[in-house]
Amino acid sequence: xxxxxxxxxxxxxxxxxxxxxxxxxxxxxxxxxxxxxxxxxxxxxxxxxxxxxxxxxxxxxxxxxxxxxxxxxxxxxxxxxxxxxxxxxxxxxxxxxxxxxxxxxxxxxxxxxxxxxxxxxxxxxxxxxxxxxxxxxxxxxxxxxxxxxxxxxxxxxxxxxxxxxxxxxxxxxxxxxxxxxxxxxxxxxxxxxxxxxxxxxxxxxxxxxxxxxxxxxxxxxxxxxxxxxxxxxxxxxxxxxxxxxxxxxxxxxxxxxxxxxxxxxxxxxxxxxxxxxxxxxxxxxxxxxxxxxxxxxxxxxxxxxxxxxxxxxxxxxxxxxxxxxxxxxxxxxxxxxxxxxxxxxxxxxxxxxxxxxxxxxxxxxxxxxxxxxxxxxxxxxxxxxxxxxxxxxxxxxxxxxxxxxxxxxxxxxxxxxxx
Amino acid sequence: xxxxxxxxxxxxxxxxxxxxxxxxxxxxxxxxxxxxxxxxxxxxxxxxxxxxxxxxxxxxxxxxxxxxxxxxxxxxxxxxxxxxxxxxxxxxxxxxxxxxxxxxxxxxxxxxxxxxxxxxxxxxxxxxxxxxxxxxxxxxxxxxxxxxxxxxxxxxxxxxxxxxxxxxxxxxxxxxxxxxxxxxxxxxxxxxxxxxxxxxxxxxxxxxxxxxxxxxxxxxxxxxxxxxxxxxxxxxxxxxxxxxxxxxxxxxxxxxxxxxxxxxxxxxxxxxxxxxxxxxxxxxxxxxxxxxxxxxxxxxxxxxxxxxxxxxxxxxxxxxxxxxxxxxxxxxxxxxxxxxxxxxxxxxxxxxxxxxxxxxxxxxxxx
Numbered sequence: 121x122x123x124x125x126x127x128x129x130x131x132x133x134x135x136x137x138x139x140x141x142x143x144x145x146x147x148x149x150x151x152x153x154x155x156x157x158x159x160x161x162x163x164x165x166x167x168x169x170x171x172x173x174x175x176x177x178x179x180x181x182x183x184x185x186x187x188x189x190x191x192x193x194x195x196x197x198x199x200x201x202x203x204x205x206x207x208x209x210x211x212x213x214x215x216x217x218x219x220x221x222x223x224x225x226x227x228x229x230x231x232x233x234x235x236x237x238x239x240x241x242x243x244x245x246x247x248x249x250x251x252x253x254x255x256x257x258x259x260x261x262x263x264x265x266x267x268x269x270x271x272x273x274x275x276x277x278x279x280x281x282x283x284x285x286x287x288x289x290x291x292x293x294x295x296x297x298x299x300x301x302x303x304x305x306x307x308x309x310x311x312x313x314x315x316x317x318x319x320x321x322x323x324x325x326x327x328x329x330x331x332x333x334x335x336x337x338x339x340x341x342x343x344x345x346x347x348x349x350x351x352x353x354x355x356x357x358x359x360x361x362x363x364x365x366x367x368x369x370x371x372x373x374x375x376x377x378x379x380x381x382x383x384x385x386x387x388x389x390x391x392x393x394x395x396x397x398x399x400x401x402x403x404x405x406x407x408x409x410x411x412x413x414x415x416x417x418x419x420x421x422x423x424x425x426x427x428x429x430x431x432x433x434x435x436x437x438x439x440x441x442x443x444x445x446x447x448x449x450x451x452x453x454x455x456x457x458x459x460x461x462x463x464x465x466x467x468x469x470x471x472x473x474x475x476x477x478x479x480x481x482x483x484x485x486x487x488x489x490x491x492x493x494x495x496x497x498x499x500x501x502x503x504x505x506x507x508x509x510x511x512x513x514x515x516x517x518x519x520x521x522x523x524x525x526x527x528x529x530x531x532x533x534x535x536x537x538x539x
Numbered sequence: 540x541x542x543x544x545x546x547x548x549x550x551x552x553x554x555x556x557x558x559x560x561x562x563x564x565x566x567x568x569x570x571x572x573x574x575x576x577x578x579x580x581x582x583x584x585x586x587x588x589x590x591x592x593x594x595x596x597x598x599x600x601x602x603x604x605x606x607x608x609x610x611x612x613x614x615x616x617x618x619x620x621x622x623x624x625x626x627x628x629x630x631x632x633x634x635x636x637x638x639x640x641x642x643x644x645x646x647x648x649x650x651x652x653x654x655x656x657x658x659x660x661x662x663x664x665x666x667x668x669x670x671x672x673x674x675x676x677x678x679x680x681x682x683x684x685x686x687x688x689x690x691x692x693x694x695x696x697x698x699x700x701x702x703x704x705x706x707x708x709x710x711x712x713x714x715x716x717x718x719x720x721x722x723x724x725x726x727x728x729x730x731x732x733x734x735x736x737x738x739x740x741x742x743x744x745x746x747x748x749x750x751x752x753x754x755x756x757x758x759x760x761x762x763x764x765x766x767x768x769x770x771x772x773x774x775x776x777x778x779x780x781x782x783x784x785x786x787x788x789x790x791x792x793x794x795x796x797x798x799x800x801x802x803x804x805x806x807x808x809x810x811x812x813x814x815x816x817x818x819x820x821x822x823x824x825x826x827x828x829x830x831x832x833x834x835x836x837x838x839x840x841x842x843x844x845x846x847x848x849x850x851x852x853x854x855x856x857x858x859x860x861x862x863x864x865x866x867x868x869x870x871x872x873x874x875x876x877x878x879x880x881x882x883x884x885x886x887x888x889x890x891x892x893x894x895x896x897x898x899x900x901x902x903x904x905x906x
Contacts, residue, residue, distance in 0.1 A: 184871055185871060214865075214866055219726060220820060220822065221818045225608070243724055243726050246728060250729075251729065321724060321725050323723040323725070324723070325724075499722065506721045530722075
């Protein structure tokens, strides 16, 4: 009898375990749509006169929904699909595609499936996408963050990015107001106003991002400094967490990041340190510390590409989304964390940016090695030599994302230390 | 007597080693295992995703056989995995736990890339490819030789040593990319995409065919080497018992070092096929975990190179299908990984039932 009871009990245990595994499985798959609510921007002006029935869209992602970066691409595409009334088999999403031959194979498979416009989201996908474009001239290949389209002369190959440095600057203003509030409350002194930043790679896209964020902070708190830690990976939950904890240990009073997991925001919530995020609304994982987040909304670009294919028209080889196109977005300010008056200040700065009266990289606001940057040759034409050829400074500011969509501001400005 | 029996508690069942089992019975058990795994997977699919399991299985199949291109992509995946599996097999047969295939492949690939990147435009293509092949093989050997010599000379722990060599290879690749790509993006991209210098040629219009042929030939050679050559026999003896090997006059140190040179050389070759024949770039993910998956392929096939074709097909087929399922049903690739895990679990589990049988204790008493 005892034996039978033992068997039954162990069976229950096994089944229980299975059920438990099952639960976590559903959790991870349903966690993603949570952030859907944040992506409701207005690309609803789906022109009724365009016929989308012949369009088939492919998207190649480096990771899956668990990466905030890839999720941002996936959610925007699903939103556009909804708005344009595309059917399920008109949108194919391939996740976890490496930056190697598998990218080319996947692109070719999508062409086989009948896709006539294919997007890829990771920097390392570019050369494979370019090759696929050369081999399939009737299909449009659109690559985000890439640098080659404006010089490649391949008519069906496109690059796109957004002037996200403006969004980061705005997020920096909100962060600066928070730090100022801490100083005013006597929690910290102005000398302690050190910001921490978790970066992925020492690459222009990251450097441009943290520089603009820092300049935003410093437009409010003049004494602010910033410490940057690199994880040397785009997606590594443990490393990003470690980096955030190290920065907090070093005395940073606010953390922001440009890496694609929830590692840093979660560490901040644990330690009660305010956090500024990117591409994701972290209010759910950091109700007491998530301050604000900037995001590239890819919906306008998807719409541009899909519309062009539907109408048979051509579109930009290199496209930069802006605040005006709806590509650069600030996600909701968390009132619980933000300083008073943040919304009003952000509206004011945003208006100045849009009007062109304020420039993020105004050379009067920063120095490099103690000197004002009067001239800088940026490596805009990515010809493999890694030498700058385009004068980026004129009219008193650094012209980021104007000569090419992908960022090229890679100066290390005074006040920022890379650890 | 009967009192004695009551005191010792007998379990309901016990396990007994089976005597040799007929081959058809073994395959019957294997077939039953695969069918039960598919049933369990179906249950999980229904519970977790509310999809029709038959449609999901159809997608799994389509991942490898849906189009000609998918079929070639599966064959390519199979070839690389098989190549690395062949590489680790002699070492494992010798009970030398080479967990460093990942690093040996990576360092072999790096050696190819150094030549491809640095002198790609300076020497004729054929010469370049031959130089890359030799460099990769030597690189793989170097990476395997360190742990082998130290094990042979001082009895160091080869599992830890080979494992740590992986990390050194990863760091070296990261360092090389940092030097080659000063912009800091850590992405090489296609190398020599305009000149195609150092790229293996397409055969009959199929860019993977050469890889596949090389590995096919290698499989046959390895089968003959392990089964019929004197060296292959020595590997088996050292694996069974080092003392016996010594007793019959086999130089164990020599066999260990020689076998690891072979293992490293083949890993280096896999690195070459990945860099020159497949990706034309390098990143720290070049081997993509295949260095470890290869161990499973090799064990599942009981170190028989011909059977390894089947086991690596199984893995390649499941991996290709996984991606297809995720796309077709808008699911995360994790669900496909769960299914793959279940299927492999059943397959490994059934080997247990082929070797052992469950006997009811009472039945035995009745006898």
